[in-house]
Amino acid sequence: MIRPLFLASLLVLTACGTVQRDRNAPITSVAQLDVNRYLGLWYEIARYPNWFEEGCVGVTAEYALRPDGQISVRNTCREGALDGSVDIANGIARVEGPGKLSVTFTPWLPFARGDYWVLYLTPEYDLAVVGNPSGRTGWILARTPTISTEARERAEAALQANGYDLANLENVAQVSE
Incomplete structure (x- = not known):
């Protein structure tokens, strides 16, 4: 069953939260x-706190x-x-420009879209940093559940280069491969 808050919060990725x-x-x-x-599966390695992913x-x-x-x-x-227990939220994204997508989890509400900008991506497409202009959300994503120290440093440098403060970045526990 989808946790209502998890789904509702994804209506607009940047609707509220700490910058x-x-x-x-x-x-x-x-x-x-x-x-x-x-395309494919990405693991959330780290994120900025947001209420829709709390816990x-x-x-x-x-x-x-x-x-x-x-x-x-x-x-x-x-x-x-x-x-x-597993919560799942299904949505739809569309490309808006180079490295810029918009995402909705309520396609019947055309105004409920959130910015999803790929701020950093390795040439191998195995590590990505995602954020948005509002600065309320940010993630480090990887193709594997863990990454090297060097990869983490590159991802954090990309966040900092885009104005993100690393102080609130939190690790996300992941399953083993």
Whole structure:
């Protein structure tokens, strides 16, 4: 069963929350995003606190191409513990520009879309940093449940380069491969 708060909160990714970045600092998405290479399963390694993921661990996001050219989004959260109950939120993303997507979890509400900007992406498409201009959300995502210290440092440097303060970045417990 989908936890109502988890789903409701995803209506608009940036609707409320603490600003985690200096909004006077420039924010830049990646210049190129090959959507087909970005598709697939991503593990949430770290995030800025947000109420819609409160208590969530083992968080993953899976992206797949839809027949209409948009992208299906399936976010999975385990409540409280890695063996906790599973919450799933399904959404739809569309490309808005280079490295910029908008996501909705309520497609029947056209105004309920949130910015999803890929701020950093390795050439191998195995590590990504995602945020948005409001600075209320930010994530480090990887293709594996754990990353090296060097990869973590690169991701954190990308957050800082986009005005994010690392003080509130929190690790997300993940399952083993």
